[in-house]
Amino acid sequence: MAPQSISAKVCEVLYQLPTRIICTVIVIFQCVILDYYLVTHKGYAWLAFIAADLAVVFVFVAAFVISYRHLLMSRESSTQMTEVRPGSLPLGYIAWGVYSLALVARIVVIFRTFVFNLSESEFFGPNLLKLSLSLSSPIFLLLLMTHNNAPITSPRRQYIEEITGSVPLDILDSVEILDVLFTNQSRILLPFSLEHAILSVSCINLVLPVLPLLTLSRTHFGYKKLADGLLMGHRLLHMIVVNVPYLVIRLIIWHGAEQSVSVLLTKNIIMIFLTLHDLYAWKQEKELEKEENARNYEMEERNSITDNQAL
Template identity: 30%
Template structure:
């Protein structure tokens, strides 16, 4: 039994995070399948269909783009693996600060999220969502599942770029950020739910529809900014600058939660839409973000006050009134300051 445990431990050390990378790539492929099937089937019925769209063949080019995305993920994982191994074996560099992440990962993730956002935009702009029926297998739930997979992909993608130990502050920071991004993706899918007219029965104005779609797409792109921050502070191995922390809080408040809450409140009060449970999440996250901005501002003010105190010249011994006399226990105080002695001589 002990021999088996040794073999399993050795296999885990050799494999490292390869299973997570493989699973991440498989989910990217699965998500591409979900989105492409909806676009190809609904934008045109496909070759030989009665209502075949003349642009249907062009829809298959989405698959070529997906292949490039998958290739980009593979290249990123290979480069990140070599990056981690190089800095782990180097003795001249600080492994704690230099052993995590590469800029190529942020670029690939931005391309991936942009491509996913483009698919979402095409589906809702061309009214493909109106053709989806809840009774069909390729229905609204199929599309929502495909979009939700991006949150899981983000967790696996980030987990494949570090060697943080279990229960370390780096691991807890990574888990916190990844969980928050996944929660925001679910919030985005729930936000897009109002655009499915066949399910909600809501008749929205054209500007409101485009505003909802634009806000949702921005939220699908926002994980790129979070991933850049993770790289900049080396997965919490170094402290993030105060300016970047404030920028992250501002983006999270005014580009995600405030628009989501405002639109949901409008739909609730003016169109009698069902109140989403994520409305409470938006309110709580706004409060947390504002509190974070307050703490950052308070910390900056305290540092400025301390620097002013340090720059103030200290009083020397001769300038302090208590040092003008010699409090000797043998007799009355004897003045030692030269100015006081001159005054006594003048009085005499």
Template identity: 35%
Template sequence: MAIFLCSHCVSVCTYLNAWPAALMCIFCAVLQMAVLDYYLVHHLGHLHYYWLGIDAFNVILLFLSIYTAHRAIRKNIDTETKHRPIASGSMGWLAWLFMSASVAAKSVIILKYFAHELVESSQRFFGPNTLKTTIAMGSLIFPIFLISQHDAPFGSEARRVIDDLTETTPFDILDTADILQALLESNDSLVKGFPEMILTIAFLNLILPTVQLVTLANYNYGQRKISGRVVNAHRLLSVLAVNIPNLLTRLLLWHGFTTAVSPFTLKNILCIFLNLYDIYDQTRHHLIQIENKKQNYEENSKESLQRIRPDIEDEVLSFYSVATVMEKRRKLEDSQQSLSKISIKNSKDSKSGGMVSIEDIPM
């Protein structure tokens, strides 16, 4: 019975493909946009209702990106094996760019003007914790959205490429949302310009997953072979754009302004170490492969030369042997011709009674 239920569930999920994930992605995105809109309208006035038009555009673009990816998957179904190849997801990065830029812009406005005035209480649900959770919802939306953009089989090379490029992205979004805690409190003690620096880093980190989606779209979500340099470039980007800035910001907040330290400090250190080690290990492995190919080429060249050299020597020896025989034959023919001339001359001289001198004999 349990096996039947499991197989039935798998069949239903296969038929639905990624639509449950797509609906959940759209629901979470709409919820995130709506909560941020409430903060803006409630605290800054009805002028910010214009965000609803931008949100409607983002939802339509999000739906179109999911729908086109689904069509790309269904269009390429093999009718014999029912295997769905990987979708291109060419519009996915565009939808995420507009959606994340909208969320980042709203977050910057809220954190800049009135986030420090929010108070957490049992009577007010929309407090600082709800705001921080809403911003961090991007870490939930991104992996669900990614599921709707491809159908790479589990354990395949394409799935490995996708995981290599995006496995730390949800944690980077959580890291960014956590570092905004310093701006949810009174920031009078912060140095002038320091809050703006935090907001700039947060804005860039929220839209940074667009780079991964663009790369995946260019390589057809792992269906085309991706070079190790591209993967290392993404790892280096994660180190330089996310982990090092967030780590330095936390250290400054901790030691310079005596704010509470976050456990994500250890996450930044760990990600920096692991990414740099992966870059080193992959580069070392690549150099070893190049050296092995060079050695194999040299060994094959020596073996080929050793196989060719005896043949060349035999040909040279045979050439010189033929030349020697021809030279001897030529000399023998010359000698025979000289002797025949002498015999003819002697016969003439004998008839005429003359004598042959020794100078007439060719040497």
């Protein structure tokens, strides 16, 4: 039994560690690249952001350690046929909150001061900047993977995907819409209010994944479930905060500023349509459920009256 136990623990470590190591490496790489842009274009005083980088790495490592212990306890309890809930894992959404705030601070400085001076002919130009910002999407995925061990076909996994399924694409959407702020031409054609709206909405939506992570934390990553009404409210909030603003901004860029439109405009339309369709279907189900309950209540009343008359 001892050798089997040791080999099982070794397999567990090998299963859990790579995801955490890769996520940490990507976070550090993104921080270094963004710090280089700041120092190169703003001066050495911006090396102060290294303090924020250390805070981000520290909270990610702490979240990984705690989640590893919880998931290991959960896996061991399942082999012993005992039910142990793995805990709320609060550092998951705290880690993303700290990380996203540090990221947004850099984005605001970069896009309000020198992004329009970047040249595509340079290695540290707009392409590398966009690539480094887009790394937030796999960072979110890896952070999520390290905080649950739900089997692929389980209801827990389906619940987690329903809560977070669109987040990685929304992060890429937030980075893509910033593309119009990179060139001098776009900066001249776009009104200041539109530039401000694009930057504001993108930054908000980079912080927004805190909410699904918080929701999963409070529901113990699928061990509990949100009420249908709260789940639908979560999807409506997501539609209003993410897809509707991006759709409006892209239409303004297309028709008002006469700029080329992104294909992600179609993604915004599809997500809005699906959310409204699901809302309508959910309301129809609730109406049918109310009618069924009313019929059952009426039938019980009739049966009660009949029994009283028989007595």
